[in-house]
Amino acid sequence: AQRVTQPEKLLSVFKGAPVELKCNYSYSGSPELFWYVQYSRQRLQLLLRHISRESIKGFTADLNKGETSFHLKKPFAQEEDSAMYYCALKGWGKLQFGAGTQVVVTP
Amino acid sequence: EAGVAQSPRYKIIEKRQSVAFWCNPISGHATLYWYQQILGQGPKLLIQFQNNGVVDDSQLPKDRFSAERLKGVDSTLKIQPAKLEDSAVYLCASSPLEGLYEQYFGPGTRLTVT
Numbered sequence: 347a348q349r350v351t352q353p354e355k356l357l358s359v360f361k362g363a364p365v366e367l368k369c370n371y372s373y374s375g376s377p378e379l380f381w382y383v384q385y386s387r388q389r390l391q392l393l394l395r396h397i398s399r400e401s402i403k404g405f406t407a408d409l410n411k412g413e414t415s416f417h418l419k420k421p422f423a424q425e426e427d428s429a430m431y432y433c434a435l436k437g438w439g440k441l442q443f444g445a446g447t448q449v450v451v452t453p
Numbered sequence: 454e455a456g457v458a459q460s461p462r463y464k465i466i467e468k469r470q471s472v473a474f475w476c477n478p479i480s481g482h483a484t485l486y487w488y489q490q491i492l493g494q495g496p497k498l499l500i501q502f503q504n505n506g507v508v509d510d511s512q513l514p515k516d517r518f519s520a521e522r523l524k525g526v527d528s529t530l531k532i533q534p535a536k537l538e539d540s541a542v543y544l545c546a547s548s549p550l551e552g553l554y555e556q557y558f559g560p561g562t563r564l565t566v567t
Binding site for chain 2: 350355389390391392395432434439440441442443444445446
């Protein structure tokens with residue numbers, strides 16, 4: 347069975363501080379991992395995917411197969427980063443989401 | 454391009470009543486998904502269509518939920534009869550094809566069953 351775990355329901359950080367959202371997964375095959383974000387009053391949207399190895403809005407995420415993790419990081423949080431973040435795993439054709447982490451960036 | 458459209462945006466019904474949700478995907482997108490998002494949880498896939506055929510409905514409670522995608526475009530999701538535990542946001546998403554393509558989500562329909 348595939349599973350995605352986001353251990354933090356809420357992450358509160360100060361503007362300019364680093365932020366790291368944790369995501370751990372269990373999957374027997376080769377995973378495809380994603381981070382989705384939902385800003386207030388907006389739709390759920392893709393933030394980044396591990397195969398792209400890109401930085402989006404200053405965020406990066408590295409797939410660590412040894413630790414089965416796909417943590418999302420940003421060195422300097424901005425107020426506009428306040429949102430709900432979901433880690434998702436694509437396995438056996440199905441996208442499975444974690445429960446999400448609410449990020450609040452305070453000035 | 455226009456995004457995924459859903460209606461209604463909000464619906465309140467009593468238990469044992471029926472309800473239907475409508476989704477219009479992005480033009481040209483072959484794959485359509487319905488998700489259920491219960492408060493405090495991530496979205497859970499209910500059903501996936503490729504054109505007008507069902508690819509995966511393993512998590513659809515088929516005794517009360519049904520979905521169709523006639524002509525491979527619009528889709529409707531129906532609940533009959535509704536239970537209290539069906540209270541959730543129902544999200545529709547579409548993508549050009551199944552696979553690595555990004556899924557584009559609609560605004561969702563918030564269902565409250567009283």
